[in-house]
Amino acid sequence: MAPAGLLEHAVASTGIVGSSQMSFQGLARLGARKHLNLISLQKWDQQLGGLKISLHAAAAATAPGRKNLTLGALAATAPAPELDASTQDNLKRAVARKAVELVKSGMIVGLGTGSTASMAIEELGKLISQNKVKDVVGVATSYQSRVLARQFGVKTVDLNDVNHIDVAFDGADEVDASMNLIKGGGAAHTMEKVVDSIAKQCVILIDQTKVVPELGLTFPVPVEVLQFALSPVLRALVGLGGVPEIRNALRKDGPVITDLGNMVVDVRFPEGIKNPAELENKINMIPGVIENGLFINIAHKVLVATKDGDETAIVELADFVASLKSAKEVST
Numbered sequence: 274m275a276p277a278g279l280l281e282h283a284v285a286s287t288g289i290v291g292s293s294q295m296s297f298q299g300l301a302r303l304g305a306r307k308h309l310n311l312i313s314l315q316k317w318d319q320q321l322g323g324l325k326i327s328l329h330a331a332a333a334a335t336a337p338g339r340k341n342l343t344l345g346a347l348a349a350t351a352p353a354p355e356l357d358a359s360t361q362d363n364l365k366r367a368v369a370r371k372a373v374e375l376v377k378s379g380m381i382v383g384l385g386t387g388s389t390a391s392m393a394i395e396e397l398g399k400l401i402s403q404n405k406v407k408d409v410v411g412v413a414t415s416y417q418s419r420v421l422a423r424q425f426g427v428k429t430v431d432l433n434d435v436n437h438i439d440v441a442f443d444g445a446d447e448v449d450a451s452m453n454l455i456k457g458g459g460a461a462h463t464m465e466k467v468v469d470s471i472a473k474q475c476v477i478l479i480d481q482t483k484v485v486p487e488l489g490l491t492f493p494v495p496v497e498v499l500q501f502a503l504s505p506v507l508r509a510l511v512g513l514g515g516v517p518e519i520r521n522a523l524r525k526d527g528p529v530i531t532d533l534g535n536m537v538v539d540v541r542f543p544e545g546i547k548n549p550a551e552l553e554n555k556i557n558m559i560p561g562v563i564e565n566g567l568f569i570n571i572a573h574k575v576l577v578a579t580k581d582g583d584e585t586a587i588v589e590l591a592d593f594v595a596s597l598k599s600a601k602e603v604s605t
């Protein structure tokens with residue numbers, strides 16, 4: 274990645290601010306140290322053929338990060354759910370432990386991906402090792418969940434070897450009051466969507482920070498894209514009002530390549546997503562898109578781990594939303 278000073282110099286010297294359109298490279302320069310985080314910019318710009326993205330979109334892409342916006346959005350209905358990392362981990366553990374109580378002997382279990390789903394896999398492994406449930410098999414949604422399943426003693430089978438899934442446990446990045454989700458923070462949303470959507474019961478496990486009044490105000494929609502089709506897909510996503518960013522790896526130079534061998538584009542919708550079902554379909558209609566992270570009408574149950582003072586509780590989403598509304602009414 275170019276050193277910070279060089280990037281700042283590049284932005285200043287291009288005089289790009291004030292023009293109504295800029296190249297993808299210009300956009301990347303502007304946002305590189307903030308949220309766009311595009312590495313190997315010159316390489317991408319060559320490959321993408323100077324994709325044009327509006328300055329409005331660039332400004333939106335550099336909007337404040339998840340935490341502030343989430344808190345800001347939730348403030349309309351509820352007190353701010355500030356949680357430190359260890360509290361959040363405790364909540365994830367608590368909801369994972371509660372969720373696996375739904376597993377009965379003989380069940381086929383969908384194993385989601387991410388930090389919360391990982392805890393559910395571990396808790397399921399404990400139930401199996403304690404003989405509390407027998408003949409349970411898992412269907413993994415990623416390398417991560419398959420490896421964890423092996424580590425914690427949960428036997429896995431291939432999705433094509435089973436004709437149903439009894440219950441799937443998965444995390445989410447954002448959840449609205451109608452149980453619509455944004456997933457894919459770990460780039461596993463394609464396999465997750467297949468598994469979650471066929472589960473007789475898809476149970477989403479979250480802590481209270483994931484509940485939002487409207488999807489997309491803070492978290493981008495992850496889109497898995499065929500490498501071959503990257504440039505036209507990016508243009509089409511801009512056409513849908515999105516601000517796309519190719520996801521880069523953290524401890525590898527270059528882009529994230531999914532378990533299925535594709536790239537991931539995170540698409541911000543700075544005004545939020547008013548009609549998630551329509552957007553999910555529109556994105557998936559773009560040739561070259563494999564799948565996107567909007568999960569609409571897939572979750573059957575959302576369990577929310579909450580913290581109030583020293584009290585931890587696991588509640589269903591509807592009850593959590595109702596408690597937010599009544600807290601708001603009391604405070605006004």
Ligand SMILES: O=C[C@H](O)[C@H](O)[C@H](O)COP(=O)(O)O
Nearest residue numbers: 387388389444457458459461
């Ligand atoms: O691709 C990853 C998944 O969709 C995750 O389930 C999602 O990002 C939530 O992850 P976490 O439980 O780590 O917040």
